[in-house]
Amino acid sequence: MAIEFPRIPLGQWIEGGLNWLTSEYSMVTRGISRFTQTGINGLNEGLMWLPEWALMAVIAMLCWRMAGMRLAIGAVAGLALIWNLGLWNPMIESLTLVVIATLVAVVIALPVGIAAALSERLYRTIMPVLDFMQTMPAFVYLIPAIPFFGIGSVSAIFATVIFSMPPAIRFTTLGIRQVPKELIEAADAFGSTRRQKLLKVQLPLSLPTIMAGINQTIMLALSMVVIAAMIGADGLGNEVWRAIQRLRPGDGFEAGIAVVILAMLLDRLTQSFRKERKQS
Amino acid sequence: MSETRPVKIKVRGLSKVFGSQPKKALELRDQGLKRSAILDKTSQTLGLSNIGFDVYEGELLVIMGLSGSGKSTLIRCLNRLIEPSEGEIVIDGENIPELSDKSLLECRRRHFSMVFQNFALFPHRTVQQNAEYGLEIRNVDKDERRQAARNALKQVGLEGWEDAYPNQLSGGMQQRVGLARALANDSSVLLMDEAFSALDPLIRKDMQQELLELQHRMKKTTVFITHDLDEALSIGDRIILLKDGEIVQIGTPEEILTAPADEYVERFIEGVDMSRILTARSAMRPVRATAREDDGPRTVLRKMSENGLDSIYVTNRERRLLGLVEGEVADRAVKDGQQGIASLIHQDFPCVSPDEPLHNLFAMFSGKSFPIAVVDYDKRLLGVVVKGAVLAQLAESGEH
Numbered sequence: 155m156a157i158e159f160p161r162i163p164l165g166q167w168i169e170g171g172l173n174w175l176t177s178e179y180s181m182v183t184r185g186i187s188r189f190t191q192t193g194i195n196g197l198n199e200g201l202m203w204l205p206e207w208a209l210m211a212v213i214a215m216l217c218w219r220m221a222g223m224r225l226a227i228g229a230v231a232g233l234a235l236i237w238n239l240g241l242w243n244p245m246i247e248s249l250t251l252v253v254i255a256t257l258v259a260v261v262i263a264l265p266v267g268i269a270a271a272l273s274e275r276l277y278r279t280i281m282p283v284l285d286f287m288q289t290m291p292a293f294v295y296l297i298p299a300i301p302f303f304g305i306g307s308v309s310a311i312f313a314t315v316i317f318s319m320p321p322a323i324r325f326t327t328l329g330i331r332q333v334p335k336e337l338i339e340a341a342d343a344f345g346s347t348r349r350q351k352l353l354k355v356q357l358p359l360s361l362p363t364i365m366a367g368i369n370q371t372i373m374l375a376l377s378m379v380v381i382a383a384m385i386g387a388d389g390l391g392n393e394v395w396r397a398i399q400r401l402r403p404g405d406g407f408e409a410g411i412a413v414v415i416l417a418m419l420l421d422r423l424t425q426s427f428r429k430e431r432k433q434s
Numbered sequence: 435m436s437e438t439r440p441v442k443i444k445v446r447g448l449s450k451v452f453g454s455q456p457k458k459a460l461e462l463r464d465q466g467l468k469r470s471a472i473l474d475k476t477s478q479t480l481g482l483s484n485i486g487f488d489v490y491e492g493e494l495l496v497i498m499g500l501s502g503s504g505k506s507t508l509i510r511c512l513n514r515l516i517e518p519s520e521g522e523i524v525i526d527g528e529n530i531p532e533l534s535d536k537s538l539l540e541c542r543r544r545h546f547s548m549v550f551q552n553f554a555l556f557p558h559r560t561v562q563q564n565a566e567y568g569l570e571i572r573n574v575d576k577d578e579r580r581q582a583a584r585n586a587l588k589q590v591g592l593e594g595w596e597d598a599y600p601n602q603l604s605g606g607m608q609q610r611v612g613l614a615r616a617l618a619n620d621s622s623v624l625l626m627d628e629a630f631s632a633l634d635p636l637i638r639k640d641m642q643q644e645l646l647e648l649q650h651r652m653k654k655t656t657v658f659i660t661h662d663l664d665e666a667l668s669i670g671d672r673i674i675l676l677k678d679g680e681i682v683q684i685g686t687p688e689e690i691l692t693a694p695a696d697e698y699v700e701r702f703i704e705g706v707d708m709s710r711i712l713t714a715r716s717a718m719r720p721v722r723a724t725a726r727e728d729d730g731p732r733t734v735l736r737k738m739s740e741n742g743l744d745s746i747y748v749t750n751r752e753r754r755l756l757g758l759v760e761g762e763v764a765d766r767a768v769k770d771g772q773q774g775i776a777s778l779i780h781q782d783f784p785c786v787s788p789d790e791p792l793h794n795l796f797a798m799f800s801g802k803s804f805p806i807a808v809v810d811y812d813k814r815l816l817g818v819v820v821k822g823a824v825l826a827q828l829a830e831s832g833e834h
């Protein structure tokens with residue numbers, strides 16, 4: 155005879171917690187929501203106000219300066235294809251979400267990563283949390299985002315920030331911890347304060363590693379922004395989503411290719427930041 | 435003599451235990467247990483035990499010992515890069531172990547600059563910016579610190595390399611930057627932890643020479659760490675010998691070589707103590723000038739001043755050594771209108787055969803500072819040995 159063991163109502167507890175949070179902090183969440191939405195709209199409108207060729211020229215210039223001619227040519231070709239496929243505006247919308255989500259993620263991740271590098275206790279607390287954040291299936295974050303911020307792009311950004319932040323924290327911590335012990339000792343021997351040590355030695359030396367983390371964050375953000383179409387985020391993901399619902403694989407692939415182009419562009423560009431720094 | 439010299443740093447009863455129960459380890463130490471026994475019993479490492487010494491103003495003090503003897507620990511206790519477990523370290527009336535965090539920063543900035551074995555240069559900063567570091571964190575005015583850094587770089591012969599990055603320089607040059615970074619700071623004590631150990635032998639010799647010159651010019655109190663006896667002998671004013679975290683002997687290079695405190699020191703200097711094999715011949719130098727027995731006092735005096743000598747050997751036609759005339763005596767003879775020098779000559783100076791072992795020469799240098807004359811069995815003058823040459827010879831031969 156099987157012993158009846160009551161099912162643990164884990165889901166209910168979490169729901170209860172979320173409900174409590176949403177009702178208790180609705181003022182705050184609504185504020186954040188409005189603020190973020192304004193940012194998204196502003197950036198979207200700004201980027202779409204520019205003629206396509208002008209934005210392409212700007213991006214090409216940037217690629218050329220940062221990474222050389224090859225990337226510049228690749229960027230123009232890729233963006234021209236996206237334009238030609240009529241996916242320009244969805245591409246801009248995705249880009250906006252990625253940019254804003256990454257900014258927020260980095261602004262949070264840097265201080266947290268630094269703190270975790272300097273405090274062994276915080277380090278040991280935070281690493282399992284980061285593991286949890288990263289291994290949780292991405293779209294699970296979408297669900298609690300909705301009661302907080304409703305359907306749409308703000309929820310998408312919320313979920314994206316949480317999903318994409320771990321590498322930025324992790325690499326910041328790693329970079330600072332990797333600074334050779336002798337250099338820390340040298341800084342100490344001359345009488346540096348903690349702040350001076352951080353700003354003049356630890357951060358500059360961990361910059362390449364931090365940039366690698368930010369690069370990963372951007373990549374994760376892009377993948378999440380696409381998935382976030384499921385909760386009503388605009389952009390290329392939305393094109394894919396619609397193609398799936400209408401069973402039009404051709405449209406789906408076109409949007410998918412646009413995502414790949416955007417991903418490669420962002421990846422190469424941020425990697426070149428890293429190399430630029432290393433050479434100096 | 436040593437008691438009257440001004441003391442820059444006074445270290446007393448300094449001990450360091452690596453581990454979580456320093457009290458327990460120190461108790462066992464007081465019961466007479468040795469480092470290894472304490473390690474077995476408590477798994478605490480007794481890094482330093484009851485260290486006491488003075489660093490005199492302006493001297494170059496060498497701390498020497500085998501790897502693991504506690505040299506790095508000792509030098510890092512001075513500026514508290516490592517927290518001492520007990521003891522006092524007094525610099526200008528301040529007891530360093532008792533300083534608050536803030537006063538400690540101040541103390542490090544004012545008193546100590548450090549040069550490291552592996553250079554520890556900041557790779558993201560240019561040579562100039564590295565040299566400026568110490569002043570920069572003290573918020574010294576930009577122009578002033580640029581000037582100070584440039585001066586320091588000039589001192590170490592790195593003019594023109596200001597804008598290079600450390601990884602563009604050779605090891606020797608990198609350590610010059612390390613030295614410049616320390617000098618620019620104008621702190622009162624220079625701490626050097628095996629600063630030249632990572633350099634190859636020729637460059638190392640150069641750097642030792644330059645350090646000596648710098649030290650001579652600037653009279654900077656320096657604590658220099660090495661595991662290498664040759665290095666210690668050739669640059670140290672005094673040497674502290676460290677073994678298993680304890681001081682075995684403190685003394686001048688001569689004292690260490692001629693009167694080793696115990697077997698440990700003896701074994702240590704064995705490798706170098708080629709003096710038992712080396713002879714006066716190997717350290718001998720040609721005589722710059724000699725006087726003839728029939729020279730007058732005036733001629734003798736001229737020969738001495740032309741060659742920068744305080745005294746001169748007198749030989750006969752066969753170059754047989756007759757004796758020595760001192761400058762003062764010759765000078766008086768000239769004033770008194772004396773003609774010959776026969777009455778001025780004396781034999782009160784050391785005289786050895788070329789086969790005399792070097793270690794016997796040390797004792798002869800005491801008293802008046804005449805060089806040692808080297809003569810063959812026919813009493814013909816072959817050369818002289820001066821004090822520095824013996825040490826230099828010993829140091830050099832220790833290398834092989």
Ligand SMILES: Nc1ncnc2c1ncn2[C@@H]1O[C@H](COP(=O)(O)OP(=O)(O)O)[C@@H](O)[C@H]1O
Nearest residue numbers: 452479481499500501502503504505506507508
């Ligand atoms: N942080 C530490 N923890 C434990 N033991 C240490 C530590 N630092 C040094 N020691 C031990 O103290 C002794 C002296 O080390 P050190 O001062 O580095 O010697 P040296 O510089 O003369 O080679 C060695 O036995 C070493 O293993």
Ligand SMILES: [Mg+2]
Nearest residue numbers: 505506507628
């Ligand atoms: Mg050492």
